[in-house]
Amino acid sequence: MRSLSYLLIGILFGITMFKSEAASWFRIYEMFKFDAFHMYGIIGTAVVLGVIIVQAIKRFKVKSFYGDPIQFEPKEKSVPRYLIGGFIFGLGWALAGACPGPMFTLVGAGYLPILIVIAGAVLGTWAYGLVKEKLPH
Structure with a gap:
C-alpha cells in the first residue's frame, strides 16, 4: 500500500x-540565458515550500510512512566539494536541458531520447561511487 502512495x-x-513547464528545455534555456523569471x-517557490515543510516536520515531529521519526542530520561544510558538485550538476543540467526530476517527467510525457541522458546520469552516479573516497571532503 505504501508503494501505491x-x-x-x-x-x-x-x-x-510538466504543467508548470519546469521540464521544458526552452524554459531551462531561458533561465540559463537570464531571459525570463x-x-x-x-525554484524559489520550491525552496520556500521546502523550508516551511522541513520546519513543520521538525516542529510537529512528523513520522515517515513506516512510522519512523524523520531526522535531519547536519551536513559537513566543505566549500570545494559543493563548488565542484554544483559545477558538474549545472553543466549537466545545461547540456541535457533537464535535471533528475524533469528527466523522468519527460520519459512519462513520451520524450524517449531523454533515456540517453538518464543512462548517462546512472553511469555518472556509478562512477561517483568508484571515486567518492578520493574526492575532497
Missing part, C-alpha cells in the same frame, strides 16, 4: 513538473 506522489510530481520563480 509513492507512485501517486510521483505521478502528481510529474504532472506538476519563470524557472527562478518555480
Whole structure:
C-alpha cells in the first residue's frame, strides 16, 4: 500500500513538473540565458515550500510512512566539494536541458531520447561511487 502512495506522489510530481513547464528545455534555456523569471520563480517557490515543510516536520515531529521519526542530520561544510558538485550538476543540467526530476517527467510525457541522458546520469552516479573516497571532503 505504501508503494501505491509513492507512485501517486510521483505521478502528481510529474504532472506538476510538466504543467508548470519546469521540464521544458526552452524554459531551462531561458533561465540559463537570464531571459525570463519563470524557472527562478518555480525554484524559489520550491525552496520556500521546502523550508516551511522541513520546519513543520521538525516542529510537529512528523513520522515517515513506516512510522519512523524523520531526522535531519547536519551536513559537513566543505566549500570545494559543493563548488565542484554544483559545477558538474549545472553543466549537466545545461547540456541535457533537464535535471533528475524533469528527466523522468519527460520519459512519462513520451520524450524517449531523454533515456540517453538518464543512462548517462546512472553511469555518472556509478562512477561517483568508484571515486567518492578520493574526492575532497
